[in-house]
Amino acid sequence: MLTYQISLRMRLDDSSNEMTETCSAPRHRQRKIHEEEIDPDWKLFNQRMxxxxxxxxxxxxxxxxxxxxxxxxxxxxxxxxxxxxxxxLMDGTLHTTGVRTPMYQMLDFRETTLADCYSALLQAEGNDLLRVGFRFYNDIGFGTVKDHLEEARRSEDSLMDEHLPTVQFQKKEDALTHIRQILGHHTLREEMARIYHNSNYKDFLEHPVHYLIHALSRDAAQEMIDALVAGLYANGRLLSKRINYFHTFDGSSSHERLTRGLLNASDYAVAAVEIPGILSRALRPPRLGVNTAEVPRFWLKEIAKHRHHTLFILVKIGKEDCAVYKDFVQDLSHTMDIIHLYEGRGNEKETKSYLNHWSTTKNVPAFDTDDLQALVPAGTYTPTAAMEIFDRLCKMRLHRDFYPAYKNVNTHDIELEKPTTNGTISPTQQLSQMVGLNEVKALVDRIIAAHKMKSIRQVLNMKGSRASLHMMFTGNPGCAKTTVARLIGGILKEEQIVSTGTFIECGRGDLVGKYVGWTAKNIQQKFHEAAGGVLFIDEAYSLADDSNSFGMEAINTIVQEMENLRDDVIVIFAGYPDKMEDFINRNEGLKSRIAFHLKFPDYNPEELIDILCNMAKERGLRLNPGILRKCRRIFIEAVKTNNFGNGRYVRNLLDAAVMRQAERLTKSAKRQKITRQKAACLTMDDFMPIPILKKETKPSIGFQVCKSCNIVQDE
Structure with missing residues (x-):
């Protein structure tokens, strides 16, 4: 559905002698003489329509x-x-009402939103130009739109927002310049080049591809959507620039009805669908009367139904993926071709230019050079981070220029773009505080030293090349392989060895496709997501499964991407020691490209005690000396079993103790109030050994239950 706003100025025909002769006559006589030409009955016009x-x-x-x-x-x-x-159309309708074609000048003709169109129809009723009932809105296809807008006004909530982008492109160079200005990723630039390709058909037939935008915030995603829509509209790939942004869905029957109607109204326009928002009900505990499994199926069905005439731009906010999201996108790719676009980033000079661009967009004065220099030090920034800096610059100017009494007030100051995972502690500090891992810490020091030496060589005009930093981690479960890989990404970002510090974790299920051609596409997508950071492939040996050829295809594709993106992505493989040896020997190219092989040893009882103390401290729990003695005895027995779990065993032991404490305190809550001190203190009776399931024992149902604590312990 397409909606437009039209404004007309009614006027006389200057070439008419009769009109000229009556110019000096009173206005009421002019209107009487030429009423059928210049004063049509618009109420009758609306009735005919x-x-x-x-x-x-x-x-x-x-x-x-x-x-x-x-x-x-x-x-x-x-x-x-x-x-x-x-x-x-207007002239024909006026003619059927018995009015000769009036003389008028078209002052304005532009596309408008569904909400503005509905407001205009209500205004027509208020001006007594239109008398209609509820069937009228259904006849013109506005029934659900009307219901949605009225529901949103009552509840101050909305399933969908809509707007028309203001950005316009006259030619390809304008589009590419704008993308650089908004710190666009190379995937967006590449797609814009395809949109402007000379061999493309310039009229709308149907949509050959749809899009999935990966961004850290809705504002950053919206900028990418606006640029994309402007380019498609300029090349005839869209009939409408209107963007309907779906961001909420609870799976109820009322939401389903409204969403179907709004998608019908989005035909020949753009439907941007925020995946975390529409799948939120499927990610939370089920509500009475709502089948959470039906939420993804509903959207898959509706998108498949409208994909030919509606351009779908899926929006993924944030870095974390979940199983529901992965399955949804995978199932959707069976129905239509999806191009992945990513939020970009720029250096400090490009970011300052972007901030001034935003000041123009928001109609605020440009920022001082000193302010920009203070808040945008050397480094790289995403548009999301730049928007946060923009807010801080506006606040700084407000305090300094308009409310100087607040200029020197010490407010909480957050540090942007510092990849931290534990409060304000840097990744380097976190790694240094971890128990054991001396070999890993020494490796990180060597990498940083090599990078600094490379910088010195550049100053001395000496030739040099970047060494490969791909790694392989081997060790038993619970040895902190994943944690260390994530911290290494943050440390390398701090030292500016990598540009983003992005950490993408994946396994066989994320890489190996079900059908021919999917595997390479999945792997290339993961490398794009990890651009400027670390791609962590856990249990990498599972790729060497001989059940089908797609595993070997995955290994070969990974080797190719490791070489193509060696300066942009660091790949870290992880798995059990014996199985990783077989995996690395499957491909000679893979073996030669892994520069560092780190072995994570099992923790000894004393190190496990240190880990337990750290975990308890993070949770605000207190452990007395008696607890530590008892746990030391538990750990001495646990380390005698192969694959006992290391850090995971410690976490499970502490989780079980916390559950026993909760049971103990809630039983006594009726007699004694639970204080902060009681909630923080554990007792020796709360800690009981957790049985370890040995590999050679195979219980009939695949798991073992700890009778003392009712905790299921994974094999």
Whole structure:
């Protein structure tokens, strides 16, 4: 559905002698003489349009008449409306009402939103230019839109927001310049080049591809969507620039009904769908009467139904992936071709230019050079981070220039773009505080030293090349392989060895596809997501599974991408020691490209005690000496069993103790109040050994239950 705003200025024909002769006559005489030419009955015009609304593909209604200016709203179900087509339709309708074609000048013709169109129809009713009932809105396809807007006004909540982008591109160079200005990722630049390709058909047929945008914030995603839509519209790939942004869905029958109607109204326009928002009900505990499994199926069905005429731009906010999201995107890729686009980043110079661009967009004065220098030090920044800096700059100027009494007030100051995972402690500090791992800490020191030496060589005009930093971690479960890999990404970002410090974790299920051609596409997507950071492939030996050829295809593709993106992505493989040896020997190219092989040893009892103390401290729990003695005895027995779990065993032991404490305190809560001190203190009785399931024992149902604590302990 396409909606337009039209404004007309009614005027006389200057070439008419009769009109010229009557110019000096009183106005009421002029209107009487030429009433049928210049003063049509717009109420009758609306009645005629209403009568034909069911069968007409285009409907036009007058909603305001003020002196000589008349405002109209136009609704087209599937046809792109032009000024000439709108004029012909209005003239034909006026002719059927017995009015000769009036003389008028078209002052304004532009696309508008569904909300503005509905407001205009309500205004027409208020001005007594339109008298309709509830069936009228259904006849013109506005029934669900009306229900949604009225529901949103009552509850101050909305399933969908809509807007028309203001950015416009005259040619390809303008589009690419704008993408650079908004710190666009190379995937967006590449897609814009495809959109402007000379061999493309320039009229709308249907959508050959749809998009999935990966961004850290909704504002950053919106900038990418606006640029994308502007380029597609300029090349005839879209009939409408209107963007309907779906961000909420709870799976209820009322939401399903409204969403279906809004998607119908989005035909020939753009539907941006925020995946975390529409799948939020599927990620939370089920609500009475809502089948969470039906939420993804509903959207898959509706998107498949409208994909030919509606451009779908899926939006993924944040870095974390979940199983529901992965399955949803995978199933959707069976239905339509999806191009992945990512939020970009820029250096400090590009970020300062971006901030001034935003100041122009927000209609605020440009920022001082000193302020920009203070808040944008050397480094790289995403648009999301730049928007946070923009807010801080505005606040700084507000305090300094308008409310100077608050200029020197010490407020909480957050540090942007520092990849921390434990409060304000840097990744380097976190790694140094971890128990054991001396070999890993020494390796990180060597990498940093080599990078600094490379910088010195560049100053001395000596030739040099970047060494490969791909790694392999081997060790039993619970040896902190994943944690260390994540911290290494943050440390390398701090030292500016990598640009983003992004950490992407994946396994066989994320890389190996079910059908031919999917595997390479999945792997390339993961490398794109990890650009400027670390791609961590856990249990990498599972790729060497001989059950089908896709595993070897995955290994070969990974080797190729490791070489192509050696300066942009660090790959870390992880797995059990014996199985990783077989994996690394499957491909000689893979073996030669891994520069560092780190072995993570099992923790000894004393190190496990240190880990337990650290975990308890993070949770605000207190351990007395008696607890530590008892746990030391538990750990001495645990380390005698192969694959006992290391750090995971410690976490499970502490979790079980916390559960026993909760049971103990809640039973006594009726007699004694639970204080902060009681909640923080554990007792020796709370800690009991957790049985370890040995590999050679195979219980009938695949897991073992600890009778003393009712905790399921994984094998």
């Amino acid at each position: 209403t009568h034909n609304a069911i069968d007409a593909s285009i409907s036009i209604f007058v909603y305001q008449e003020r002196e000589e200016v008349v405002h109209l709203i136009a609704i087209s179900r599937q046809q792109h409306l032009t000024q000439n087509l709108a004029k012909d």
